[in-house]
Amino acid sequence: MRNRERSPWRQAFRQVSLIIFMAGIVGLGVNWLRADPLSLVGDWSVKTGTAGDSLAIPLAEAARLFSEQAALFIDARYEEEYADGHIKGAINLPWDDVQTRFPDIAGAIPRDRVIITYCDGETCHLSHDLAVFLREKGFKEVRELVNGWTVWRDTGLPVERGNGTPP
Amino acid sequence: MEYKGKGAARPYSAAIAYRAARWILGVVFIYASIHKILDPAAFARAVYLYQILPDGLVNLTALVLPWVELFLGVLLVFGIWMPGAAVLSTFLFMVFMGALSYNAARGLDISCGCFSISPTAGGANIRTIVRDGMFLTVSLYLLIATFGAASLRGLRKREDS
Numbered sequence: 001m002r003n004r005e006r007s008p009w010r011q012a013f014r015q016v017s018l019i020i021f022m023a024g025i026v027g028l029g030v031n032w033l034r035a036d037p038l039s040l041v042g043d044w045s046v047k048t049g050t051a052g053d054s055l056a057i058p059l060a061e062a063a064r065l066f067s068e069q070a071a072l073f074i075d076a077r078y079e080e081e082y083a084d085g086h087i088k089g090a091i092n093l094p095w096d097d098v099q100t101r102f103p104d105i106a107g108a109i110p111r112d113r114v115i116i117t118y119c120d121g122e123t124c125h126l127s128h129d130l131a132v133f134l135r136e137k138g139f140k141e142v143r144e145l146v147n148g149w150t151v152w153r154d155t156g157l158p159v160e161r162g163n164g165t166p167p
Numbered sequence: 168m169e170y171k172g173k174g175a176a177r178p179y180s181a182a183i184a185y186r187a188a189r190w191i192l193g194v195v196f197i198y199a200s201i202h203k204i205l206d207p208a209a210f211a212r213a214v215y216l217y218q219i220l221p222d223g224l225v226n227l228t229a230l231v232l233p234w235v236e237l238f239l240g241v242l243l244v245f246g247i248w249m250p251g252a253a254v255l256s257t258f259l260f261m262v263f264m265g266a267l268s269y270n271a272a273r274g275l276d277i278s279c280g281c282f283s284i285s286p287t288a289g290g291a292n293i294r295t296i297v298r299d300g301m302f303l304t305v306s307l308y309l310l311i312a313t314f315g316a317a318s319l320r321g322l323r324k325r326e327d328s
Contacts, residue, residue, distance in 0.1 A: 008250040008314055015251020016258075019242070023234035031207065031230050038207045038230060044215050044222035125216050125277070 055131050057143035059151050062116055066157070071114040074134075076126035077149070079163070086149070087118065088158035095119075095126040098133060106137070114141040118148020181312070188309045189243045192256055195302060196240030199282050203233035206284060213280025217266055235259075253310040260303035267296045 031037045065071035066087075073090035075082045082092040091108070093101055109115065115134055117127040124147070131144040145152070153159055203210040211229035214220060220228060235255070242252040263281070270277060271292065278284075279295045 012250035012254040015248040016255045019238050019248070019251060019255060020231070020235055023238055024231050026238075027231040027234040030204070030234075034207075036208075038211060038226050040226055040230070041223050042211060042215075042226040044225055123218055 055128065055142070055144045056146050057116060059145065059155065062143070062145050062148075062152075063155070063157055065114055065116070071116050072109060073145075074109075074115060074117045074127075074130065075149075076117050076119045076130040077124075081120070081149075083161065083163045085153070085159050085161050087152050088160045090118075092163075093130065095130050098130065102133075102137070109139065111139065114143060115139055116143050116145050116148075118145040118152070120147065120149040122147045185309070185312050186246075188305050188312070189246055189249075192302065192305055192309065193240045193243030193245075196236045196243065196256070198240075200233045200236035200240060202282075202284055203229070204237065207233070209284040210280065213278060213284050216277040217270060217280075219266055219269065249309075249313045253306065253313040257303065257306040257310045260299055260306050264296065264299045264303060267299060271296060 028040075062071065066073070066089075073087045075086045075090045075092045076095045077092075078094050078096065079092060082090075082094075086092070091105065093105060115131075117130045117134070119126040127144045127146075127148060131142045134142045207226075207229050210233065211226050214229050214232075215222070215225045236259070239252055239255055239259070242248050243256065267279070281295060281299075
């Protein structure tokens with residue numbers, strides 16, 4: 001019986017539980033002490049896309065900016081998807097190639113216009129990552145149109161086909 | 168309760184390999200934990216993008232998992248609580264492997280979030296899966312060596328009594 005109690009598997013189970021328990025205490029404790037603690041249950045709904053940032057732009061506002069020609073739309077999807085159809089006037093900056101492609105088109109992005117990134121699908125995050133990236137690059141007014149391609153097309157807003165990527 | 172190389176029971180080279188495995192995995196876990204601890208919000212985003220956990224568990228995981236990695240790394244480096252450390256390390260590498268493969272299979276192009284949490288860092292791809300597989304192999308070796316030594320000792324104890 002004594003051997004059973006000393007079984008390494010039991011020991012392992014107890015130790016694993018303790019490690020996780022201690023990590024839980026310390027992790028939550030440190031978070032509590034932080035100047036900007038993370039909420040324990042974040043709001044990860046598709047609308048916001050991430051905990052509490054205001055990146056997402058409603059479709060109506062995006063459409064208004066489009067009609068006033070006050071926004072530049074950037075398609076974060078692959079080149080082929082972009083060529084198949086995109087928001088009229090949008091330029092293509094595939095998130096996958098962003099490091100190589102961004103320097104080429106950086107000059108073509110006007111600083112005084114709102115930038116609206118989009119991709120396709122509610123959980124598509126390419127446009128979100130691109131928006132964060134552009135903000136890091138110093139563009140102030142960057143927004144993300146969640147599920148952009150689908151909602152734009154289904155609403156009947158202007159689209160176009162073809163490869164309009166700047167060389 | 169240490170299951171380091173035990174003199175005569177274990178040849179010298181095996182003791183070296185065992186120690187090397189502990190140190191490699193320990194350093195990997197400590198290194199991986201640091202930036203996640205420093206920027207939990209960014210790590211939470213990486214966890215969220217995996218689209219595996221329910222939203223309600225994303226932040227909690229992002230807050231606790233890095234500390235599990237840090238503690239585990241320290242235990243491995245110093246060879247403390249080896250049965251637990253070997254089990255947990257193997258379990259974690261298996262979970263990471265599952266998550267990486269699952270998302271690779273469904274074509275979700277996300278960043279690994281393993282050693283860097285920047286969204287512009289390299290994506291989770293076949294390379295990160297292979298890398299995880301190498302760590303998993305080392306961890307499995309550690310697990311077998313740890314439990315092999317432990318059961319040998321248990322066996323000897325039974326024979327003694």
